[in-house]
Amino acid sequence: MRKYRVVADQLLDEIAQGKYKDEDRLPTEDKLMAEHNVSRNTLRSAIDVLVDKSILYRVQGSGIYIRKPVYPDTxxxxxxxxxxxxxxxxxxxxxxxxxxxxxxxxxxxxxxxxxxxxxxxxxxxxxxxxxxxxxxxxxxxxxxxxxxxxxxxxxxxxxxxxxxxxxxxxxxxxxxxxxxxxxxxxxxxxxxxxxxxxxxxxxxxxxxxxxxxxxxxxxxxxxxxxxxxxxxxx
CATH class of the missing domain: 3.40.1410.10 (Chorismate lyase-like)
Structure with a gap:
């Protein structure tokens, strides 16, 4: 599996496990790059995967936000x-x-x-x-x-x-x-x-x-x- 997809799965697991439940957005790119030991391009590709799935969304000039699930267990x-x-x-x-x-x-x-x-x-x-x-x-x-x-x-x-x-x-x-x-x-x-x-x-x-x-x-x-x-x- 390509590295960016591995990182996307890791981010998805972290979101599902409630790692960011007290926040409504992801940490900075620099922090995530350090945590996952990947390049900026790999991280951005991973985030793109979750944006495409509407798990994350971008707010220009503000950051990457986590979309709250409205209908769980579906x-x-x-x-x-x-x-x-x-x-x-x-x-x-x-x-x-x-x-x-x-x-x-x-x-x-x-x-x-x-x-x-x-x-x-x-x-x-x-x-x-x-x-x-x-x-x-x-x-x-x-x-x-x-x-x-x-x-x-x-x-x-x-x-x-x-x-x-x-x-x-x-x-x-x-x-x-x-x-x-x-x-x-x-x-x-x-x-x-x-x-x-x-x-x-x-x-x-x-x-x-x-x-x-x-x-x-x-x-x-x-x-x-x-x-x-x-x-x-x-």
């Missing part, structure tokens, strides 16, 4: 942070139901924009928050880009593995959101009733260089899932 729709990262202040865990390597059929090849027969990993897993069933995930990963994916990884954070172990930079995603009725199998996993409502997010995820590596379909438990989107005046 999924930020316009973000591609992983599940564990999104709920780092909660007890979370994953349970892999199925993980296998298979050749991409016509439908999968279209979703991953790869050739039919390309080896892909299929991951079917449950996500829990405070031991309550939160979501079901059906994901496909292009094995050409993600050469190994085992249960020990899928039971934790796949995105963290991709960035920290494979040194790939996750860039952006296309998301399609719909409301659907639960199937018998999915309702059983979520401890709900068949035909109960669910919010479904299908997303196609790319690296920073534009390479498509992941397509997922995530079905959320309507009793626990709350979503937030930040709107900006461009």
């Amino acid at each position: 999924i930020t729709i316009n973000s591609i942070r992983g599940f564990k990262e999104e709920f780092k202040n909660k007890e979370t865990h994953s349970e892999v139901i199925e993980l296998e390597q298979l050749p991409a059929d016509k439908e999968i090849s279209q979703k991953l924009q790869c050739e039919i027969g390309t080896p892909v990993y299929f991951v079917h897993r449950m996500r829990y928050i405070e031991n309550e069933p939160f979501s079901i995930e059906y994901s496909y990963f292009n094995k050409t880009i993600i050469p190994y994916l085992g249960r020990e990884i899928a039971n934790n954070s796949i995105y963290s593995y991709i960035e920290n172990d494979l040194n790939l930079s996750i860039g952006f995603a296309d998301k399609y959101i719909s409301v659907e009725k639960l199937s018998k199998m999915d309702s059983s996993h979520l401890q709900l009733k068949e035909a109960d409502p669910s919010l479904v997010i299908e997303e196609t995820v790319y690296l920073t260089n534009g390479t498509l590596f992941n397509h997922s379909r995530v079905i959320h438990n309507y009793k626990h899932a709350k979503f937030f989107a930040l709107a900006k005046n461009w």
Whole structure:
């Protein structure tokens, strides 16, 4: 992972842990550079990441301010942070139901924009928050880009593995959101009733260089899932 992204994660952890809770802005650049042992350019790139995510905002001539969360414990729709990262202040865990390597059929090849027969990993897993069933995930990963994916990884954070172990930079995603009725199998996993409502997010995820590596379909438990989107005046 690039140094500025490491620093961005460190700053995000510090904010989440309340290091600056008695203040409404970050310390000076010089102080942060000394604390994180980085150059000014690296620090500014890290801050840019958090500004883009609307965690921080700049006031010209005044400093970098911390945006106070208005809706805690929500999924930020316009973000591609992983599940564990999104709920780092909660007890979370994953349970892999199925993980296998298979050749991409016509439908999968279209979703991953790869050739039919390309080896892909299929991951079917449950996500829990405070031991309550939160979501079901059906994901496909292009094995050409993600050469190994085992249960020990899928039971934790796949995105963290991709960035920290494979040194790939996750860039952006296309998301399609719909409301659907639960199937018998999915309702059983979520401890709900068949035909109960669910919010479904299908997303196609790319690296920073534009390479498509992941397509997922995530079905959320309507009793626990709350979503937030930040709107900006461009």
